[in-house]
Amino acid sequence: MTYVCAVLLLLLIFVSYRYYKIKKTVTEDLPYLSTKINDIIEKQSSERVLVTTNETALRDLLVSINSLLDYHQEYIADGTRMRTSMNRMLSNISHDLKTPLTVILGYIETIQHDQNYTLEEREKLLAKVNGKVMEVGHLISKFFDLAKLESNDWPIDMxxxxxxxxxxxxxxxxxxxxxxxxxxxxxxxxxxxxxxxxxxxxxxxxxxxxxxxxxxxxxxxxxxxxxxxxxxxxxxxxxxxxxxxxxxxxxxxxxxxxxxxxxxxxxxxxxxxxxxxxxxxxxxxxxxxxxxxxxxxxxxxxxxxxxxx
Structure with a gap:
């Protein structure tokens, strides 16, 4: 009976010690984790959370937190790349449409205001205008094609x-x-x-x-x-x-x-x-x-x- 009591006493001491260690970890490490994570998110830093511990559960939590931070960082980078790409695309669209439209307006103004052109010369200018209009139409068609592809609205018949x-x-x-x-x-x-x-x-x-x-x-x-x-x-x-x-x-x-x-x-x-x-x-x-x-x-x-x- 005395042996059983001794074993139970040792088990109680061990459980109490483990509880104390876990409570100490929760009391000391979790506030640090919370502060560190908020700081990383606020500064959009690429830092990771590092805590030295023998607690398996806490180590697993740290791995999950750092994986989430990695995902968050990649999400931010993707957003930056997307904004840069969109700004570049809008700039290029503006340029690609503006150039032929400027040429078209130039030809039309020439035809309207210069009375010295012969009928044949006017027809040549109108042919150039038509070519530029077709160019703009073709470009707009490509924009629509890409938009349909990226929204999965382009039917593929395999x-x-x-x-x-x-x-x-x-x-x-x-x-x-x-x-x-x-x-x-x-x-x-x-x-x-x-x-x-x-x-x-x-x-x-x-x-x-x-x-x-x-x-x-x-x-x-x-x-x-x-x-x-x-x-x-x-x-x-x-x-x-x-x-x-x-x-x-x-x-x-x-x-x-x-x-x-x-x-x-x-x-x-x-x-x-x-x-x-x-x-x-x-x-x-x-x-x-x-x-x-x-x-x-x-x-x-x-x-x-x-x-x-």
Missing amino acids: KTTDVSEVCRKAILGYYDTLTATGFEVSVDIPEEPILINADGDALTRVLENLLSNAIRYGKEGNILGLALRQAEGHIMIDIWDRGRGINEKDVNRIFERLYTLEDARSSSAEGSGLGLTIAKRLVERMNGSIAFTSVPFKKTVFTVTFKHE
Whole structure:
């Protein structure tokens, strides 16, 4: 009986000690945690909460708190990046619309106030006005397309698609433009059908955007290529040129909304900066991926990849 009482007494002492330790931890550490967390949030600091303790429960709590702080910091960084991107986009939209509209107004004022132009000269000016109006309309259409993609309002009809045929039609659609502008054309598309699960119209739009991009920015190289290949359960479509390429400092921004050649490759080229963004969004909606490699004046390649089961 005396042995049992001794054991119970020791157990009571141990429990009391543990209670004292836990209470001490709660009394000393939790106020510090509260103050430190509030300070980190108020200052938007990247600090983390550090407390030396042997209490497993408190260590687990600290891990959870620091994970939440990491998430909070990333959320703030994402918000900053988004605001910067939106400000840049609004600035570029304003610029891209203002430039052709200024030209249109200039042509119209010339036609209205200069009576010395012949009928033929006026018709030429009106043709230029029409071209600029079409340019503005095309740009606005791209803005709407991107808005629909980013709000998931662009319907994607996934079905069995012959990617060989899509590639052939895409390059043929640009063949006259390529030959008229002095491009040599390299095409490597297998004769047999290659079937993937994709939206044929969306894939055509992707290839058209990439081809248009290669024509616009690869003209110094005077050659453009399209290759369709298979490797390790994947289908890859390569569109390449030997133009100015993309500088290393720009590689992480090339798919940004409205990040144009004016920012990256050349200040003299024109482009809305939406083509690559739309292409990337469409490829991702079809469960594919898009990437690129670039060595200026040697080879710039955009590769669209889909799984081939």
